[in-house]
Amino acid sequence: MVLCALDxxxxxxxxxxxxxxxxxxxxxxRKAEAVIDSxxxxxxxxxxxxxxSVRMRPLDAIAALKADPVLxxxxxxxxxxxADAATIAAARGAGIDEVMARSTFTERLGEIxxxx
Numbered sequence: 001m002v003l004c005a006l007d008x009x010x011x012x013x014x015x016x017x018x019x020x021x022x023x024x025x026x027x028x029x030r031k032a033e034a035v036i037d038s039x040x041x042x043x044x045x046x047x048x049x050x051x052x053s054v055r056m057r058p059l060d061a062i063a064a065l066k067a068d069p070v071l072x073x074x075x076x077x078x079x080x081x082x083a084d085a086a087t088i089a090a091a092r093g094a095g096i097d098e099v100m101a102r103s104t105f106t107e108r109l110g111e112i113x114x115x116x
Contacts, residue, residue: 002048006053022113039071039074046077047074047076051078062091063095079104
């Protein structure tokens with residue numbers, strides 16, 4: 001199962017549509033304060049973050065996940081505007097496992113969901 005910590009309706013629809021076509025289970029967490037608890041409870045194979053989301057506070061969630069000895073082993077992937085170098089660097093500093101441009105994420109979505 002993939003847990004998606006995002007509040008962007010467009011990407012939620014893209015992910016859920018791809019997941020349905022592939023038969024891949026996906027859970028969406030849209031409350032920033034609930035991300036860590038959801039990861040702890042669901043133990044997903046992958047956590048996806050919209051790194052440009054202000055409301056979801058993805059950098060805080062990533063840092064908290066990676067600081068937890070149990071949760072730190074869960075792979076994380078974030079998508080971001082390719083021109084947002086500061087957010088990319090901050091996400092890497094917080095410990096994210098993989099960062100992709102939004103366009104690359106969209107192109108590779110099927111592969112991402114399949115491998116998770």
